[in-house]
Amino acid sequence: MKEMTYSEAIRLAMTEEMRKDENIFIIGEDIGIYGGTFGVTKGMIDEFGEERIKDAPISEAAIVGAAAGAAVTGMRPIVELPFLDFITIGMDALVNQAAKMRYMFGGNEKVPMVVRLPGGSGTGAAAQHSQNLEAWFCHVPGLKVVAPSTPNDAKGLLKSSIRDDNPVVFIESKLLYNTTGMVEEDPEFTIPLGKADIKLEGSDISLITYGRMLKKALIVAKELAKENIYIEVIDLRTLAPLDKDTIIQSVKKTGRAIIVHEAVKTGGFGGEIVATIAESDAFDFLKAPIIRIAGVDIPIPHNKELEKAAVPSEKDIKAGIYRLLNK
Amino acid sequence: MKFEDYNPLEEKVFKIMDKKGKIINTDDMPNFTNDQLLYLYRTMLLSRTMDEKQLSYQRQGRMLTYAPNIGQEATQIGSAYALEKEDWIVPSFRELGAWLIHGVPLKNIFLYWYGNEWGSHMPEDVKVLPVSVPISTQLQHATGIGMANNIKKENNVVLTYTGDGGTSGGEFHEALNFAGVFKAPTIFVIQNNQYAISVPRIEQTASKTLAQKAIAYGIPGIQVDGNDIFAMYVATKEAADRARRGEGPTLIEAITYRLAAHTTSDDPTKYREDAEVEEWKTRDPILRFKTYLENKGILTKEWDEKMKKEVENEITSTFEEIEGKADTKIEEIFMYHYETMPPILEEQLKEYKDFLEGGKNNDK
Ligand SMILES: Cc1ncc(C[n+]2csc(CCOP(=O)(O)OP(=O)(O)O)c2C)c(N)n1
Numbered sequence: 001m002k003e004m005t006y007s008e009a010i011r012l013a014m015t016e017e018m019r020k021d022e023n024i025f026i027i028g029e030d031i032g033i034y035g036g037t038f039g040v041t042k043g044m045i046d047e048f049g050e051e052r053i054k055d056a057p058i059s060e061a062a063i064v065g066a067a068a069g070a071a072v073t074g075m076r077p078i079v080e081l082p083f084l085d086f087i088t089i090g091m092d093a094l095v096n097q098a099a100k101m102r103y104m105f106g107g108n109e110k111v112p113m114v115v116r117l118p119g120g121s122g123t124g125a126a127a128q129h130s131q132n133l134e135a136w137f138c139h140v141p142g143l144k145v146v147a148p149s150t151p152n153d154a155k156g157l158l159k160s161s162i163r164d165d166n167p168v169v170f171i172e173s174k175l176l177y178n179t180t181g182m183v184e185e186d187p188e189f190t191i192p193l194g195k196a197d198i199k200l201e202g203s204d205i206s207l208i209t210y211g212r213m214l215k216k217a218l219i220v221a222k223e224l225a226k227e228n229i230y231i232e233v234i235d236l237r238t239l240a241p242l243d244k245d246t247i248i249q250s251v252k253k254t255g256r257a258i259i260v261h262e263a264v265k266t267g268g269f270g271g272e273i274v275a276t277i278a279e280s281d282a283f284d285f286l287k288a289p290i291i292r293i294a295g296v297d298i299p300i301p302h303n304k305e306l307e308k309a310a311v312p313s314e315k316d317i318k319a320g321i322y323r324l325l326n327k
Numbered sequence: 328m329k330f331e332d333y334n335p336l337e338e339k340v341f342k343i344m345d346k347k348g349k350i351i352n353t354d355d356m357p358n359f360t361n362d363q364l365l366y367l368y369r370t371m372l373l374s375r376t377m378d379e380k381q382l383s384y385q386r387q388g389r390m391l392t393y394a395p396n397i398g399q400e401a402t403q404i405g406s407a408y409a410l411e412k413e414d415w416i417v418p419s420f421r422e423l424g425a426w427l428i429h430g431v432p433l434k435n436i437f438l439y440w441y442g443n444e445w446g447s448h449m450p451e452d453v454k455v456l457p458v459s460v461p462i463s464t465q466l467q468h469a470t471g472i473g474m475a476n477n478i479k480k481e482n483n484v485v486l487t488y489t490g491d492g493g494t495s496g497g498e499f500h501e502a503l504n505f506a507g508v509f510k511a512p513t514i515f516v517i518q519n520n521q522y523a524i525s526v527p528r529i530e531q532t533a534s535k536t537l538a539q540k541a542i543a544y545g546i547p548g549i550q551v552d553g554n555d556i557f558a559m560y561v562a563t564k565e566a567a568d569r570a571r572r573g574e575g576p577t578l579i580e581a582i583t584y585r586l587a588a589h590t591t592s593d594d595p596t597k598y599r600e601d602a603e604v605e606e607w608k609t610r611d612p613i614l615r616f617k618t619y620l621e622n623k624g625i626l627t628k629e630w631d632e633k634m635k636k637e638v639e640n641e642i643t644s645t646f647e648e649i650e651g652k653a654d655t656k657i658e659e660i661f662m663y664h665y666e667t668m669p670p671i672l673e674e675q676l677k678e679y680k681d682f683l684e685g686g687k688n689n690d691k
Contacts, residue, residue: 033598034525057495057531058462058523086461089496124391124442128460266671296675298660302391302442309657309679319682 028080064090099142156191348618398586401612405559473511492523512570553581
């Protein structure tokens with residue numbers, strides 16, 4: 001294990017896979033000498049050259065569409081968009097095409113591509129630069145959706161995503177890029193898609209989260225342990241396919257569930273988790289209604305203080321937990 | 328001037344003043360009064376100084392990320408000066424000069440970059456859309472406003488901007504095609520400042536010029552020296568006159584250069600040579616215009632000094648007026664997000680207020 005940042009872990013995952021498999025190339029905006037909007041591909045052009053680190057014109061529809069086309073021929077493209085928000089422009093290529101190609105070919109074709117999207121708020125970059133749209137992708141059959149929260153998960157999950165034969169939407173949280181953690185160095189280390197990870201065991205409440213909110217959840221859980229409230233923190237890691245088992249088993253044990261995500265509440269992925277619990281036999285174990293702590297239903301404000309206020313804080317999570325415990 | 332005389336396939340660039348401030352095309356030289364000329368010069372200074380100030384405020388942590396316009400003043404001010412007050416401007420995100428000349432108050436501009444959405448709350452008579460982050464998508468709105476003008480039989484025109492990188496987006500092509508089909512009175516100005524962040528113009532398209540893209544959509548396209556304020560004015564004026572006569576849209580490629588960084592988060596030394604920047608500095612649009620004015624005896628040293636001071640004071644005092652006092656409340660966003668607040672937001676606002684008042688005050 002070696003200490004590195006989330007962003008270095010992602011770069012390492014791509015580098016290792018590209019050394020092994022000539023069919024992998026990266027396409028995106030300013031990813032060459034510039035090293036990517038957030039510096040993730042820094043230096044990669046020196047090792048792999050322009051053929052495999054492709055700076056593209058500002059054409060998200062063409063970037064995602066061309067990647068899908070190349071993927072059908074057996075290439076394994078990795079797309080990097082500067083901001084998740086701009087996937088809106090590549091949405092036809094992703095939703096109507098990439099996600100459905102395999103099905104429309106009667107299962108006869110593979111579409112092995114990864115679309116890496118830096119998402120989320122917290123950079124003071126306002127409404128069109130800060131969104132969390134993961135629920136959109138989860139609603140599309142044919143896509144896999146991954147949202148890692150630690151450097152090690154990012155590395156292991158990205159490697160699995162690259163090796164996966166389906167289109168994978170890989171959501172990176174911009175605010176995590178500079179966070180550090182211990183990362184497996186073994187080039188054969190991967191983390192399977194579709195497996196949640198219990199980041200902290202507990203007996204009183206199941207807190208289900210993913211991405212950037214994990215950190216806040218863990219801080220709150222550690223604080224509350226001092227008050228003898230023991231929270232089990234589940235990091236979903238993959239949203240589609242969803243690891244229902246881990247969620248259900250945990251809720252059966254604790255009898256209480258709280259879901260935390262940064263994306264706005266209405267239509268957010270939290271609703272899917274609530275439904276998963278409500279439809280399962282964990283329902284009979286519930287001692288309180290399930291609670292969602294999520295972003296408020298407004299665009300992300302430009303102002304830094306308001307931006308923070310629009311998404312869950314540690315205080316919000318704590319308040320939710322007290323509510324769940326009637327305290 | 329006639330657009331037909333400047334075939335973009337032949338790379339014929341429309342110019343009036345050379346880089347030394349000499350008039351090389353007297354036929355097309357506009358008839359400005361001295362007051363007009365000084366007003367244009369002052370607006371250029373205002374734009375430049377404002378950029379410099381905002382860059383330094385940002386460095387001091389007093390402003391958010393900022394996209395400067397340094398080097399592109401003639402493109403923006405020359406083109407927008409050809410509009411009437413009732414005409415529309417649909418900006419991208421790098422159009423300070425156009426905003427200033429079309430009457431956007433300094434205070435709004437500061438508010439916007441300070442992170443306050445009220446910055447885009449324009450005075451009633453200022454027809455300017457908010458900044459658009461998704462590259463080139465705003466061009467569609469410009470076409471739509473033009474179409475609406477046609478339907479309403481209004482004689483207004485629309486001036487919209489994108490960068491050279493913006494011409495790669497499908498939206499650019501769809502907007503031009505639509506405008507051509509519906510004869511929208513819309514003027515599309517490409518600010519070809521040679522770079523889209525790190526990607527040089529030649530890697531953006533295999534076309535020789537950007538103006539030639541107009542040919543495919545059956546509308547006029549012309550390359551103009553974007554650092555020549557007279558040429559930019561005249562070309563845009565001609566496009567506006569055509570539009571008002573019902574002859575539809577025009578595409579103008581303004582050839583200019585971004586002398587500063589892409590934004591405050593950029594480091595241009597990663598992708599371009601100093602020598603190139605230095606060469607373009609000799610074509611600085613303000614320097615060129617100033618030389619012209621001095622040679623004509625219109626601008627004196629004293630006037631210049633006086634104006635520089637005036638402009639600086641205006642900027643500093645406006646910033647002082649808003650700094651620290653411009654924070655919006657989250658309630659306001661709940662209130663104005665829909666025409667009337669839907670129940671879900673009422674609920675969330677109440678939860679939020681209860682939470683704040685519940686003693687567990689937040690230091691989020
Ligand atoms: C749809 C979309 N894709 C990518 C970006 C990221 N981005 C912001 S500015 C920029 C370059 C724009 O270049 P250009 O159009 O030439 O305008 P300039 O910045 O030079 O004024 C890019 C790629 C964006 N804002 N929107």
